Each structure stands twice: as C-alpha cells, then as structure tokens.
Amino acid sequence: MVKKRVHELAKELNVESKELMQKLSNMGISVKSPLSTLQDAEVERVLAELKGGNEKVVNNKGGNQQAQATAVQAQARADKAKEGKNNHKKRHAERPRHQQDARRYDRGPGLVDRVPSRPPDRRFQERPLKVEPPQPQPRAQAQQPASKVQQPAARGRMPAEKKAQVAPPQGEATGRQPAKTKPEHLKVPKVPQEIKAVSEKVRSDKTRGEKKQEKQHTARARDRKELLDETLVDRKLRPLASQKKKTAPGEPEPKPVVEKKPIVIGESITVKELAEKMKNSPAEVIKKLMMLGVLATINQEIDADTATILAQEFGFEVEVKVEQDVEALFMQEPEDDPADLQPRPCVVTVMGHVDHGKTSLLDAIRETNVTATEAGGITQHIGAYQVEHNNKKITFLDTPGHEAFTAMRARGAKVTDIAILVVAADDGVMPQTVEAINHAKAAGVPIIVAINKIDRPDANPDRVKQQLTEYGLVAEEWGGETVMVPVSAKTRQGLEDLLEMILLVAEMQELKANPNRPARGTVIEAELDKGRGPVATVLVQNGTLTVGDNLVAGTTWARVRAMMDYKGRRVKKAGPSTPVEVLGFSEVPQAGDQFFVVPDEKTARQIAEKRANRKREEEFKAAMPRVSLDDLFNQIKEGQVKELRVIIKADVQGSAEALKQALERLSTEEVKVNIIHQGVGAITETDIMLASASNAIIIGFNVRPDVNARRVAEKEKVDIRLYRVIYDAIEDVKAAMSGLLEPEYREVILGRAEVRKTFKISKVGTIAGCYVTDGKIARDAGVRVIRDGVVVYEGKLGSLKRFKDDVREVMQGYECGLALEKYNEIREGDIIEAFTMEAVKRELA
Ligand SMILES: Nc1nc2c(ncn2[C@@H]2O[C@H](COP(=O)(O)OP(=O)(O)OP(=O)(O)O)[C@@H](O)[C@H]2O)c(=O)[nH]1
Numbered sequence: 001m002v003k004k005r006v007h008e009l010a011k012e013l014n015v016e017s018k019e020l021m022q023k024l025s026n027m028g029i030s031v032k033s034p035l036s037t038l039q040d041a042e043v044e045r046v047l048a049e050l051k052g053g054n055e056k057v058v059n060n061k062g063g064n065q066q067a068q069a070t071a072v073q074a075q076a077r078a079d080k081a082k083e084g085k086n087n088h089k090k091r092h093a094e095r096p097r098h099q100q101d102a103r104r105y106d107r108g109p110g111l112v113d114r115v116p117s118r119p120p121d122r123r124f125q126e127r128p129l130k131v132e133p134p135q136p137q138p139r140a141q142a143q144q145p146a147s148k149v150q151q152p153a154a155r156g157r158m159p160a161e162k163k164a165q166v167a168p169p170q171g172e173a174t175g176r177q178p179a180k181t182k183p184e185h186l187k188v189p190k191v192p193q194e195i196k197a198v199s200e201k202v203r204s205d206k207t208r209g210e211k212k213q214e215k216q217h218t219a220r221a222r223d224r225k226e227l228l229d230e231t232l233v234d235r236k237l238r239p240l241a242s243q244k245k246k247t248a249p250g251e252p253e254p255k256p257v258v259e260k261k262p263i264v265i266g267e268s269i270t271v272k273e274l275a276e277k278m279k280n281s282p283a284e285v286i287k288k289l290m291m292l293g294v295l296a297t298i299n300q301e302i303d304a305d306t307a308t309i310l311a312q313e314f315g316f317e318v319e320v321k322v323e324q325d326v327e328a329l330f331m332q333e334p335e336d337d338p339a340d341l342q343p344r345p346c347v348v349t350v351m352g353h354v355d356h357g358k359t360s361l362l363d364a365i366r367e368t369n370v371t372a373t374e375a376g377g378i379t380q381h382i383g384a385y386q387v388e389h390n391n392k393k394i395t396f397l398d399t400p401g402h403e404a405f406t407a408m409r410a411r412g413a414k415v416t417d418i419a420i421l422v423v424a425a426d427d428g429v430m431p432q433t434v435e436a437i438n439h440a441k442a443a444g445v446p447i448i449v450a451i452n453k454i455d456r457p458d459a460n461p462d463r464v465k466q467q468l469t470e471y472g473l474v475a476e477e478w479g480g481e482t483v484m485v486p487v488s489a490k491t492r493q494g495l496e497d498l499l500e501m502i503l504l505v506a507e508m509q510e511l512k513a514n515p516n517r518p519a520r521g522t523v524i525e526a527e528l529d530k531g532r533g534p535v536a537t538v539l540v541q542n543g544t545l546t547v548g549d550n551l552v553a554g555t556t557w558a559r560v561r562a563m564m565d566y567k568g569r570r571v572k573k574a575g576p577s578t579p580v581e582v583l584g585f586s587e588v589p590q591a592g593d594q595f596f597v598v599p600d601e602k603t604a605r606q607i608a609e610k611r612a613n614r615k616r617e618e619e620f621k622a623a624m625p626r627v628s629l630d631d632l633f634n635q636i637k638e639g640q641v642k643e644l645r646v647i648i649k650a651d652v653q654g655s656a657e658a659l660k661q662a663l664e665r666l667s668t669e670e671v672k673v674n675i676i677h678q679g680v681g682a683i684t685e686t687d688i689m690l691a692s693a694s695n696a697i698i699i700g701f702n703v704r705p706d707v708n709a710r711r712v713a714e715k716e717k718v719d720i721r722l723y724r725v726i727y728d729a730i731e732d733v734k735a736a737m738s739g740l741l742e743p744e745y746r747e748v749i750l751g752r753a754e755v756r757k758t759f760k761i762s763k764v765g766t767i768a769g770c771y772v773t774d775g776k777i778a779r780d781a782g783v784r785v786i787r788d789g790v791v792v793y794e795g796k797l798g799s800l801k802r803f804k805d806d807v808r809e810v811m812q813g814y815e816c817g818l819a820l821e822k823y824n825e826i827r828e829g830d831i832i833e834a835f836t837m838e839a840v841k842r843e844l845a
Pocket of ligand 1: 352353354355356357358359360361400452453454455456487488489490491
C-alpha cells in the first residue's frame with residue numbers, strides 16, 4: 001500500500017479536502033494541509049470511519065443507497081490498490097447498471113461538459129436545514145438524476161414532491177454533487193465568489209454541540225446539499241424563505257435570524273434599489289458588499305444570488321420573482337395569415353463607387369417623378385422618398401452607398417428589397433463597385449445595374465457589362481440574369497426604363513405585407529431638431545403606423561405626435577413600405593433601430609428603459625479600469641491595451657455615423673479604434689461616466705457638453721474634444737494614435753573612445769584608460785567594444801570616471817577611465833562605441 005496525501009484521499013472519497021481534514025482532526029490524526037501525507041493505517045482508519053458513517057446514513061435511506069455507498073468505498077479501495085486502468089474499466093463494466101449510473105453522476109469526469117460549471121452552492125451546505133429523509137426509492141427513480149443530466153433539455157419545472165423523489169441517493173450525497181443542468185429559462189445569475197466568504201462565516205457560527213455531532217452533521221449536511229443543489233434549479237419557484245421553513249426544530253438557526261418581511265426582487269437589482277427596499281443606506285450596503293468581495297457602485301446591478309446573500313446579512317429574506325418578459329412578447333413578430341397580405345411597394349437602395357453618380361441619379365429620379373408634380377416643388381429630405389411609375393410606388397432610400405446599407409444590416413435591419421448598382425460608363429468597375437456587389441450579394445438582395453453617364457463621349461457600356469461578368473453579374477442580353485439599364489442622371493435618359501425594370505424585378509419578388517396590424521419597421525435616419533426635438537424617419541415595413549401609436553425603437557420610445565411624408569405633408573397613417581418622419585420620440589433613436597408598436601405608453605417606456613439600462617450595463621461591463629490617456633499610452637506600450645476607445649456625440653446621426661466609419665478606418669494592427677458609443681445630442685454626464693469607466697475620449701461634433709458634463713469631465717479628467725469639421729477630428733485622432741503606437745527604435749551613435757591603456761584592479765576588474773575621439777561617452781549609454789572592425793562585446797558601462805570622479809559623460813578630446821559590465825577582456829587599441837536607442841514616432845499610413 002502506498003502513502004496517500006489528504007487531498008488525494010479526499011478526491012477518492014469525493015469530499016472536500018477541508019472536510020476530510022476536519023474529520024481527521026476529530027479522529028486525532030493531525031494534518032497540516034491537504035498536501036500532508038497519511039500513513040496506510042490512517043487511511044484505513046478513515047475509510048473504516050467513513051464506512052461506518054455511510055452505513056449509518058444508509059440505514060436511514062434504504063438499501064439502494066447502501067449499494068451506492070459500497071460502490072464508493074469499492075472505488076476507494078480500487079484506487080488504493082492502484083489497479084490498472086483496464087482492470088478498473090472491467091470492474092466498472094461488471095458493476096450493476098444502477099451503480100454505474102450513480103458513479104458516473106457522482107464523480108462526474110465523463111459528464112464535465114454536460115453539467116453546468118457552477119460549483120455546488122456552499123452557502124447552503126453548512127446551513128442547518130432539516131430535510132425529510134427521502135423514502136426508499138424504486139430503482140428506476142434512483143437512476144433518474146443521472147439520466148436527467150444526460151438530457152438536460154427534458155428538465156422542466158416540477159412539483160416539490162417530485163423533486164424529493166428524484167433526489168439522488170445517499171451514495172451520491174457523500175460525493176461532490178454535480179450541479180444539475182438547469183433549463184435555460186430558469187437560469188439564475190452566476191454564483192459570485194463571495195459565497196466562499198459567506199460559507200466561511202456561516203461555518204464559524206457552528207456551535208460546539210454541532211462539532212460533537214460531526215458525523216451525523218456531515219451526513220445531514222450532505223443531505224441538505226443534495227436537496228439544495230436540486231433546489232437551486234428552481235430558486236425562483238421556491239425562494240430561500242420556503243427552504244428555511246424546513247430547518248429542524250432544535251437545530252441552531254444560522255445568523256442572521258430572518259423575521260422581516262421578504263424582499264421581492266427580479267433577476268437583478270441595483271444596489272440603490274436594494275438599499276431602499278431594506279430601508280438601509282446605500283453606503284452600508286456597498287460596505288457590506290465590499291466585505292463580501294464585490295465592488296459595486298450605487299447604480300450597479302447585482303444579480304439575484306448576490307442580492308440574496310447580501311439581504312441575509314441585513315436580516316432579510318429575498319424572494320426572486322422573474323418578471324414576465326414583455327419585451328420578448330412584443331419582439332416576436334406574429335405570422336400573418338396569407339389571406340391578410342397585400343402587395344407593397346419595393347424598397348430600393350442605390351450603391352456604387354464614389355462619383356459614379358449615385359446622388360445625381362437619386363436626385364434625377366426624385367425631381368422627375370416627385371417635384372414635377374409637387375406644387376411649390378419643395379421636397380423634404382427625410383432619408384427616403386417614393387416615386388410613382390405606372391401607378392405603382394417605389395420607395396428609394398436616400399442614403400446612397402453600401403456602407404449605410406451594411407451598417408443597417410449589421411444592426412439586424414433588413415430594409416432593402418432591390419439594390420441599384422450605379423457604374424459610370426466612362427469609368428467602369430472600380431473597387432467600391434466590387435464592394436457594393438459583395439455587400440448586396442451577402443444580403444441576398446437582387447441587383448439592378450444602372451450604367452450611368454452614358455451621355456459622356458467616352459462612355460462604354462459594353463466594357464462595363466464585360467467587367468461585371470467577372471463578378472458574376474451577366475447582362476440579360478448576354479444570356480445572364482442581371483438587369484442592366486444604361487442611364488444618364490444628367491440628361492435623364494433611361495430613367496423611365498430603370499423604373500420599369502425596378503417594378504419588374506419587384507414583381508418577381510412578390511413583396512407583400514399586412515397593412516391591418518400594428519406597425520413595425522426600421523429607423524432610417526434620426527436627428528435632434530432644435531424646434532421639434534428628436535425626429536426620426538422611419539420606414540414602415542409591416543402593418544400601419546398611426547398618429548397616437550406608442551412604439552419602441554432601440555432604447556428609445558415614442559408616442560407618435562405627428563407624421564410627415566417625404567413631401568412634408570402631415571399624414572395620419574403610414575402603411576407598408578412608406579417612409580415617414582415621426583415626431584414624439586423620447587430621445588433620438590439610432591439609424592437601423594427596429595421599431596414596433598406596443599399597446600400603451602407605459603409598456604413602451606418600460607421596454608425602452610429596460611433596454612437602455614441593459615445597454616448601459618453592457619457598456620460599463622465592457623469598460624476597462626479608469627486610467628488617464630498618458631497611462632493608457634503606457635499600458636499600450638506594455639502591450640496590455642491596443643485600442644483607442646472613442647465616444648462620438650454629434651448633432652445628426654449621419655455625422656456620427658460618418659465620423660465613426662472614418663475613425664474606425666484608422667485602425668491598424670497595432671492600435672484599434674473602438675467606437676464604444678455613439679449618439680446624437682449634447683455630451684451628457686452619462687457619456688462622461690462611460691468615458692471615465694472605459695478609458696475613452698469623447699469627440700463632440702457640432703455639440704457641446706452641458707454644464708453637468710463639463711463639471712464631471714473635469715473631475716474625472718475625461719478628454720473631450722469638440723469639432724466643427726470632421727476632417728479635424730480625424731486628424732487629431734490620427735495624431736493621438738501616432739502617440740499611442742509603439743514607437744520604433746533607432747540606434748544613435750553617441751561617440752567613440754580609443755583604449756590607450758588597461759589596468760587590472762583586483763575585485764574591480766579591468767579598467768580602460770581611454771581617449772574620446774569623437775562625440776561623447778555617456779555613463780548610461782550602451783557600449784560595444786570593436787576590435788579590428790569586429791564587435792567583440794556589447795553591453796553596458798560598469799563605471800565612467802574622470803580622474804577619480806564618477807561622471808555622467810565625457811566629451812570628445814578628453815580622457816577617461818571606464819570599466820565594462822561583465823567584460824574584462826578589454827585590450828589596448830580597442831574602440832569603445834557608445835550608443836543609445838531612440839524612439840521614433842510612427843505616422844499612420
Ligand atoms: N455627364 C454626366 N455626369 C454625371 C452624371 N451623373 C453624375 N454625374 C456627375 O458626376 C459627379 C459625381 O456625381 P455624384 O452624384 O455626386 O456621384 P456620387 O456617386 O453620389 O458620389 P459620392 O456621393 O461622392 O459617392 C458629379 O459631378 C455629377 O455631376 C451623368 O449621368 N452624366
């Protein structure tokens with residue numbers, strides 16, 4: 001038999017090392033740490049003792065558990081005897097099936113990726129909860145937990161009696177209990193680290209009487225653990241309060257004694273709210289949290305588990321009630337009955353290379369088809385417009401370019417039905433043409449090519465068609481499927497054909513929507529209007545939006561106060577594929593935000609606020625510990641951080657988006673520009689706090705910080721930069737990034753000295769008497785010894801003296817004495833070259 005360490009034995013027995021150490025000390029075996037070794041006899045004693053303990057419990061629990069306990073002991077013995085793996089496997093195979101199941105469940109290694117990583121909840125482990133000993137179970141039931149773990153999806157809520165039935169048998173309880181797989185909808189936030197602290201605290205509250213009854217207590221504790229692990233699954237169904245009722249009469253109640261009215265919380269709660277509910281000061285609560293090892297600010301959310309522990313410290317029970325997810329309820333788009341669907345106009349986006357005429361084409365179509373019919377001829381620029389051709393409407397999105405298209409798509413918005421690819425007939429396919437093709441293809445949107453500028457003398461539409469074949473776009477007349485229309489935005493030639501083709505392609509798509517339902521759609525553009533407040537152009541994609549509707553868009557909400565169409569006319573209703581300008585938003589939403597109508601203002605407000613909180617939380621979570629820009633540079637130098645975080649605030653969404661894209665384009669391999677937040681409107685205190693928490697700088701474009709923000713920014717030392725020209729902002733960031741980039745080093749030769757004489761001094765080494773022939777020799781410089789043109793040593797100076805004095809440097813034409821660090825082979829005639837490494841600021845390409 002081989003000596004065993006405590007932790008090894010504990011592992012074999014599936015108990016905590018600490019628990020085993022306690023047991024050993026009760027048995028009079030002294031061990032210092034889990035690494036201490038146990039003599040054979042001691043191991044035997046422990047096993048015998050445990051066997052006794054198990055048997056006691058087994059008696060309580062019935063024969064089935066006895067089999068399990070025996071299995072554990074058999075395993076312990078098997079390990080002790082160091083049987084080969086094959087033997088072990090063989091025996092394992094021979095073992096009755098229910099034992100195998102129990103063992104698999106008990107030990108877990110094979111189940112590692114099937115059971116959740118959450119450790120057994122030790123908070124409850126030592127709490128003296130009395131549990132009714134489970135009735136002896138039929139075999140099928142005893143096996144149930146193992147099979148459940150294997151099929152977590154099958155788990156659901158179940159009544160408490162049923163749970164008791166499926167509580168694992170005793171053999172398992174002696175082992176480390178794997179946490180049960182929880183169904184998704186019952187997941188509680190992760191158990192925080194501080195549990196350990198609480199566990200320790202509760203443990204220290206143990207009475208002396210308990211210690212005497214250690215054996216029984218341990219067995220009971222395991223029972224409790226077993227039950228509580230089970231209970232953790234439905235914490236939300238059975239709050240701690242109900243568990244506590246099970247505490248046996250006579251058993252000491254752990255501190256604190258809970259008598260107050262339970263606090264009802266959701267899945268999480270802010271520190272402030274919890275403090276209010278407990279009628280305590282937030283400072284007290286934060287202090288207690290710190291003692292539990294959790295650093296939280298007053299407005300930070302803590303999860304239900306942390307809140308439960310915390311509240312207990314104040315003598316409160318907590319009831320966790322999961323709110324019905326109203327958001328999810330409305331987020332899901334109910335299927336429309338095909339009978340309710342009606343044809344809707346198609347939505348078109350114009351893409352293409354810079355200067356190929358996207359804007360001109362959009363303007364030409366608008367002017368031809370809109371303004372001409374408009375009294376006064378004033379068209380509104382609301383981000384989208386509609387034209388009518390052959391009595392059919394087409395909606396054009398007014399933000400040309402695939403960047404906007406993809407930015408929307410990245411936010412989950414699918415707005416475009418058809419992409420018009422504008423290619424200048426004189427210029428042909430260019431890089432952004434290819435990008436646009438790829439973006440449209442990636443989105444699965446059909447492409448119509450508008451070969452523009454055919455009025456130009458050097459126009460060559462066939463060349464364009466030819467080039468496009470390389471990208472999989474083959475013109476119809478060449479046997480392909482892509483519609484290509486030669487047009488001129490200037491002469492308006494071909495525009496009718498283009499519209500005709502758009503309608504044709506749209507027809508093939510059979511675009512339909514149900515106008516008779518609450519609206520949903522996407523925010524196309526949004527800005528803060530001085531007179532009217534937040535204004536957003538939205539595209540209704542399904543249903544009908546009506547004045548007075550309440551809607552949620554991203555983290556904002558609106559009660560639709562008024563709507564204007566692209567002609568600036570007030571409208572009361574907007575059906576599918578209609579772009580309208582909406583007034584009544586709580587804040588400026590973001591382009592790409594999807595909106596949906598909800599029954600009332602309260603719901604709208606609730607969902608938006610919840611989303612805003614969640615977003616803020618996420619932004620804070622993503623935030624790094626606060627450092628100044630200088631520190632950030634140092635951090636970057638140390639290779640820890642390689643990104644410049646930026647918050648953009650602008651007067652209109654378009655500028656914010658443009659700035660964002662331009663800045664992100666500055667990212668290099670070394671430094672990434674990360675726009676952690678962008679928004680429209682003044683720079684607020686919240687922006688500063690986010691910047692402070694994330695080491696971000698704030699760029700304001702045509703906006704200014706409000707008074708509060710200024711004050712907080714000063715306090716938090718947040719760098720705010722205000723611009724009126726986008727170019728200036730980009731240039732500044734570029735410069736900052738040059739500072740942030742790891743500098744390149746260049747060697748600079750300081751000077752040379754010739755060794756004229758050498759002296760050997762005991763304990764010091766070789767001293768070289770030198771003459772500085774050019775430049776200078778500096779004490780902190782790097783030096784190399786050159787002999788016959790070959791470098792024989794490179795290192796540092798050990799000393800530099802003039803006469804008897806240490807000096808910092810010796811200039812050309814002077815003599816000096818020097819010693820080299822760790823090099824004594826210096827000879828007369830050697831050249832000493834002094835050099836430094838100088839950082840070179842790098843410019844971005
Ligand atoms: N001759 C001729 N010139 C055109 C035509 N369409 C556009 N242009 C000219 O081409 C230049 C670029 O046109 P824009 O409409 O600004 O092109 P764009 O693709 O929107 O450019 P960006 O917005 O910068 O991407 C302008 O000078 C237009 O006047 C056309 O059909 N014929």
